[in-house]
Amino acid sequence: MRIQVRRTGGFAGIERHAEVDTSGRSDASEWHALAEQAVAAGRSTPPVGVPDGFSYQLTVDGRTVYCADPRLTDEQRKLISRVLKEGA
Amino acid sequence: MTTHGGFEPVFCTIVPPHVLDRLAQAEDPALARPARRTLQRDAFERTQRRLTTVIGATAAAAVADGRPQRTVHDARHGTDLPGHKVRGEGDKPGKDATVNRAYAGLGATFELFLQAYRRDSIDGNGLPLNATVHYDRDYNNAFWNGEQMVFGDGDGEIFLDFTIPIDVIGHELAHGVTQYTANLTYFGQPGALNESLSDVFGALIKQYTLGQTAAEADWLIGAGLLAPRVTGTALRSMKEPGTAYDDDVLGKDPQPATMDDFVRTGRDNGGVHINSGIPNHAFHLAATALGGHAWERAGQVWYDVLTGGELRQDAMFTDFATLTVKAARERFGDGEELDAVSKGWEQVGVRTL
Numbered sequence: 001m002r003i004q005v006r007r008t009g010g011f012a013g014i015e016r017h018a019e020v021d022t023s024g025r026s027d028a029s030e031w032h033a034l035a036e037q038a039v040a041a042g043r044s045t046p047p048v049g050v051p052d053g054f055s056y057q058l059t060v061d062g063r064t065v066y067c068a069d070p071r072l073t074d075e076q077r078k079l080i081s082r083v084l085k086e087g088a
Numbered sequence: 089m090t091t092h093g094g095f096e097p098v099f100c101t102i103v104p105p106h107v108l109d110r111l112a113q114a115e116d117p118a119l120a121r122p123a124r125r126t127l128q129r130d131a132f133e134r135t136q137r138r139l140t141t142v143i144g145a146t147a148a149a150a151v152a153d154g155r156p157q158r159t160v161h162d163a164r165h166g167t168d169l170p171g172h173k174v175r176g177e178g179d180k181p182g183k184d185a186t187v188n189r190a191y192a193g194l195g196a197t198f199e200l201f202l203q204a205y206r207r208d209s210i211d212g213n214g215l216p217l218n219a220t221v222h223y224d225r226d227y228n229n230a231f232w233n234g235e236q237m238v239f240g241d242g243d244g245e246i247f248l249d250f251t252i253p254i255d256v257i258g259h260e261l262a263h264g265v266t267q268y269t270a271n272l273t274y275f276g277q278p279g280a281l282n283e284s285l286s287d288v289f290g291a292l293i294k295q296y297t298l299g300q301t302a303a304e305a306d307w308l309i310g311a312g313l314l315a316p317r318v319t320g321t322a323l324r325s326m327k328e329p330g331t332a333y334d335d336d337v338l339g340k341d342p343q344p345a346t347m348d349d350f351v352r353t354g355r356d357n358g359g360v361h362i363n364s365g366i367p368n369h370a371f372h373l374a375a376t377a378l379g380g381h382a383w384e385r386a387g388q389v390w391y392d393v394l395t396g397g398e399l400r401q402d403a404m405f406t407d408f409a410t411l412t413v414k415a416a417r418e419r420f421g422d423g424e425e426l427d428a429v430s431k432g433w434e435q436v437g438v439r440t441l
Contacts, residue, residue, distance in 0.1 A: 008355040008356045009355075009356045009357060009360075009361065010228070010229045010231075010361075011229050011230050011231065011250070011256065011259070011310070011323070011361075012228070012229070012247075012310070012323050012361070013323075013342075013356050013360075013361025013362060014338055014339070015355065015356070048274060048275060048357065049274075049357070050231055050232060050233045050234055050274075051231060051232045051260075051263040051267075051274055051282065051283075051286070052229065052230060052231035052232060052259075052260065052263070053229075053231040053233070054229055054231075055355075055356075055357070069229070069231065070167065070169065070231070070233055070238065072167075077167065077224075081225075
């Protein structure tokens with residue numbers, strides 16, 4: 001599974017992008033469960049966020065959904081922070 | 089929701105919003121314009137819903153006595169808002185420097201609006217000021233959620249604590265002022281104006297606090313926020329947009345200074361933090377041409393436009409610029425203020441009508 005996160009906006013307006021390919025990873029099933037929950041709670045179009053809030057684009061195996069701070073589910077928040085931290 | 093008399097949906101409910109997003113970026117204005125209008129309307133309605141909630145929730149708590157009513161909360165690295173109350177109005181400073189900075193920044197912002205513009209808090213009616221610090225972990229941002237300010241600690245690698253620059257605190261509160269007044273749609277040009285107004289008043293709060301003239305001010309937004317390893321001085325420069333940073337990790341400051349370099353993008357709500365460089369620079373030019381304390385004349389003109397009731401929610405740069413020229417004439421007559429404001433816009437390539 002290929003999990004991509006793109007973050008735009010924020011006070012600084014600086015974009016960040018990272019992705020994780022779970023194939024061959026020992027924790028792949030954990031990633032899959034997290035990604036599926038995060039995507040299920042996403043929106044099909046970008047929500048207009050709050051001033052200076054981050055906007056996120058989550059793409060999992062080609063399917064893209066959107067979400068924005070501060071209204072993220074716990075799974076979305078966890079997935080985003082893991083991908084931006086551990087992803088390339 | 090009540091109806092919006094006279095408004096005719098352009099593509100609403102027929103064309104999916106992601107298509108609108110693509111269309112809004114189209115080269116052909118015939119395609120792009122209606123799509124943008126629809127997206128802006130959508131954004132406006134969301135803001136309206138939020139605004140209604142906020143006004144409804146806070147009207148009872150308003151105390152219009154010309155004194156701030158500050159409360160700082162600590163999210164303790166979680167994301168529940170507002171978090172635990174750690175300092176109320178009149179409480180002595182505690183050991184947490186972040187809490188103390190947020191409290192002081194709220195006070196400084198309140199002071200500028202009251203002393204310079206006779207505005208009692210962000211809603212003009214004594215609205216209590218709330219801030220939450222230590223939001224999430226390593227959180228590289230600060231934002232206004234429609235009701236309060238929220239500050240992250242930064243990750244220490246790229247960003248430090250977001251309460252460090254007082255102009256960042258002022259910037260977030262100014263979003264509150266905009267929400268209660270012109271309520272500019274947070275998308276495209278009106279969104280960039282919304283961002284620019286927050287930078288303008290954020291910068292003015294810093295200058296007011298330091299007692300600086302326009303010539304003495306650094307005109308930087310977020311100075312002191314970048315971690316030592318980052319190559320840059322701040323996040324934005326109103327004096328020289330596009331020069332605040334140039335770093336391996338962060339990239340280069342993307343802000344244009346003039347309309348020639350206006351950036352068309354769907355990201356960042358249509359480039360609200362990018363194209364704000366243009367009106368930011370116009371303000372800097374007007375303020376430095378006038379000299380002295382920028383909040384007294386240039387700031388007064390911008391404040392008059394923001395709160396005057398004529399600035400539409402979907403205002404474009406030209407609409408805003410035209411109103412500043414009108415406001416300069418109304419407040420100061422046919423003098424150097426009018427000249428400085430007109431020339432500021434002319435230099436950044438924004439037409440005034």
